[in-house]
Amino acid sequence: LSTLPIYSRDEVMKHSSEDDYWITYFNGTNKKKKRGGQVKKLPHTIYMHICVYDVTKFLDEHPGNRSRLLLARYGNHDISSFWKQLGQHNQPLVHEILERYRVGNLRAEDVIYADVLSPAVDPKLSEERKELYDYAFSYEPFIAETPIEILASDHRYTPVNYHFVRNHFGVPMHLTIDDGIRIQGVGVKNVNQKKDKQSSQKSKIIDLTCVHTYTNEEEEEDEEEEGLWISYRDLYRLPYVEREVLMQCGGHRRREYDKYGETKGSKWDVGALGNTKFKGVLLRDLFKKLGIDVQALYESDKEYHVWFFGADTDPSGENYGVSIPLKFFFLWTGDVMVAYQQNDEALTHDHGWPARIVVPGWVGARSVKWIQKIVISEKECPAETFKKSYRMTSDDKAEIRDVLDIFLFFKNSLNNMHTYAHIYLKKKGGITLKGEAHSGGGRRIIRVDVSIDGGATWHAATLRNSDNTYLDVSKPKERYGQKYNWTKWDILIPIPADYLSSHNKQLRALCRAFDESHNRQPETCQHDIVFNSKGYCANSYHNIAIHVV
Ligand code: MTE
Ligand code: MO
Incomplete structure (x- = not known):
């Protein structure tokens, strides 16, 4: 290993033609998580070694044909995330073949970013957004409306590439399907703290085949690491449901207020909505699987709130977060789900890949994309995006205690008609x-x-x-x-x-x-x-x- 030359990412990316094509792939352990405080700053998956391969000669032998393998050059030439999703590569023989083309290793500074710049992300993203460019209010963050011609057509489901996008911040591109969702709070067993009971806890967990505990010693005292954790990959394997849901932003048709006065925000016309089919896991089912007794929380005298945090952050580093009262799981929103497909395709980056919350019948803001953390609490979510937005107020500085959430306010809740x-x-x-x-x-x-x-x-x-x-x-x-x-x-x-x-x-x-x-x-x-x-x-x-x- 040490005798092989070291290359920088830039050098690898220079080999980008069909006559001279290099790629990288990790080959080693990958550490699951960084310590809590730094989660925002560092990618979750850190590959210990990234190997460099000259696959020019292999291009014509690739079973999926050369163009598939050449796709990586639209990203950063790293094929790791392709292989993660295309399971057929996970065989010793495939790894053996790849190894024949090894020419070196990637230098350490570039290794850490290997997963941040997932291949194929850039073209895919522009592909996703292409149709909406003419309907955008903002490019960074991306905010764009569903074209009226699409709503007017006979589509039962709004095509995803035309579905409105409402991002508050940048799309968190560093996520992979080996990242996942942390669940904490009331009713959630803290597997790390009960160390002595960990073995019994663990056997129960293994039974579930999908819930992971943290075993890394140094991370144990980190508050961020409490609770349970499930990877997106494992979430995809749980029993799922499909629901046709209309997603709508609270600012829908805001421009119609212009006749009567000034309002703040994108001047949406009628296209701040889309009607699509979501596939995912019911949150109730997920909680049940994780051993969280939501029914008991519902029946208790206390009121609980379920917080959802996305992986996207505001400039100060705070994650997008909201909460909904837990009781609504059993009333109007029994169908809250953690969705990962929209119209039979994986969610696009703009719509929350690898997974998002869908709260049917509520304003879109509660359907948190890039879902990364769920907390059950007696309090409402303290995030700015929840305290300051989507509230009926005449005062921008109003805090949560002063102003009611749209949903409890407007026509006894929920979206408008x-x-x-x-x-x-x-x-x-x-x-x-x-x-x-x-x-x-x-x-x-x-x-x-x-x-x-x-x-x-x-x-x-x-x-x-x-x-x-x-x-x-x-x-x-x-x-x-x-x-x-x-x-x-x-x-x-x-x-x-x-x-x-x-x-x-x-x-x-x-x-x-x-x-x-x-x-x-x-x-x-x-x-x-x-x-x-x-x-x-x-x-x-x-x-x-x-x-x-
Ligand atoms: N989730 C995260 N993490 N970050 C966001 O900016 N925007 C919300 C919601 N979920 C948002 C989010 C808002 S205000 C709306 S209207 C919907 O996502 C829009 O979903 P869409 O972009 O998939 O249409
Ligand atoms: Mo929204």
């Missing part, structure tokens, strides 16, 4: 309008009304089930029960033949929805700007110009 129409086609003397409606907290939409005469007369739209069949609200099954995704609707409004010519002005359509609690959207958002300097929860009738085609 929306409807809007996008497609209008003149057809046999009528205009076809299509749109979607959704309410918060899993409440079903039971009616959508459309008017094209300024609200003098209203027409009830046809509502659709997920499978596009007609939704029949006279059937209790279709009328009640939790529903966290959108209800598509359409309507053909007859227009007298002379209407368009006699009304020599632009036609407008108004639409409004009713949910099963008979909440109805307000006519304007004029009154919702009060104590709402950040402009959340705009949800008045949707009012649009009709261009008849």
Whole structure:
């Protein structure tokens, strides 16, 4: 080993053509975690040795064809994270073949960063964002809205590359699937502290096949390292559920407040939402597996809160964090999940890879991406992102004690209700309008009304089930029960033949929805700007110009 030359990362990356191609791969122990205080500053996985290989001659022999292997040059030429995900490489023979091409080792300074710069990340990221560039409010952090044409199309699921992105800080690129989620707090057995009981604890844990304890002696006293830990890789192996969930930002339609006053934040139009299918593990199930008795916490007299922290940090190093009351696990959000797939594909970096929380029926801010830590506590989450944002206030300096969380405030909680129409086609003397409606907290939409005469007369739209069949609200099954995704609707409004010519002005359509609690959207958002300097929860009738085609 010591006789082999040492190369820098830069030198490796110079061998980047098909006639001269070098890669790196770790070959040695990888240490699981750094000590708590430094978690933010250092990558979690540190490879002890990174070997350098000249694989030019192997390019044509690669079973997946040369282009696969050449992918690493779009990153930093390191193939480790590819191999982690493509299990077929985990065989002695494959390692043996690779070893034949070894030309040296990477110098120590560059080793530590090997995993930070995962290969293929850069092009993938730009690929992910490409479609949204024209709809961005900010590039760093990336904030962009779902194009209205996409919402207006007949997609049941919003294509992920067009799904709005709301990042508060940079995407934490250093994560790998061997990182994971730490779970701490009330009801969580601290496997490190009960050292004497560790063996019995451990056997229970091994039984679960997925929960890891920390065995590294030096890390034992570190508070950060308390509790349980599960890697993303192991999370992917647990029993999963799939849920169609509408994700929506609290600032959705904020620009509509401009008519009435000033608000702070991105001027979202109707595209701060997307409706996709998430696959993941129910948080209740995960807790159960980890031996955390949430039912007991729920039934106790105390109120508990579940904190979620992402791996992303603000400039001062504080992680994005929020909390939700634990009781909602059993009420409106029984389906809180730790998701890792969206529309049958791995989450993209922008949407939270390797795993994110999804809190169906609540404002998007609670669905923490890049989930890294979960804490059960009697207190609410102290993170700035929770204390200062997504609260109805007229005072930016207001603290958590002064201002209620949006969800406990707005219409007895949760998201706001929306409807809007996008497609209008003149057809046999009528205009076809299509749109979607959704309410918060899993409440079903039971009616959508459309008017094209300024609200003098209203027409009830046809509502659709997920499978596009007609939704029949006279059937209790279709009328009640939790529903966290959108209800598509359409309507053909007859227009007298002379209407368009006699009304020599632009036609407008108004639409409004009713949910099963008979909440109805307000006519304007004029009154919702009060104590709402950040402009959340705009949800008045949707009012649009009709261009008849
Ligand atoms: N999670 C982390 N870790 N960091 C964030 O900035 N933004 C939140 C939420 N989860 C955020 C986060 C907000 S405000 C919204 S609206 C949703 O993610 C947006 O999810 P999306 O970007 O996947 O559409
Ligand atoms: Mo948001």
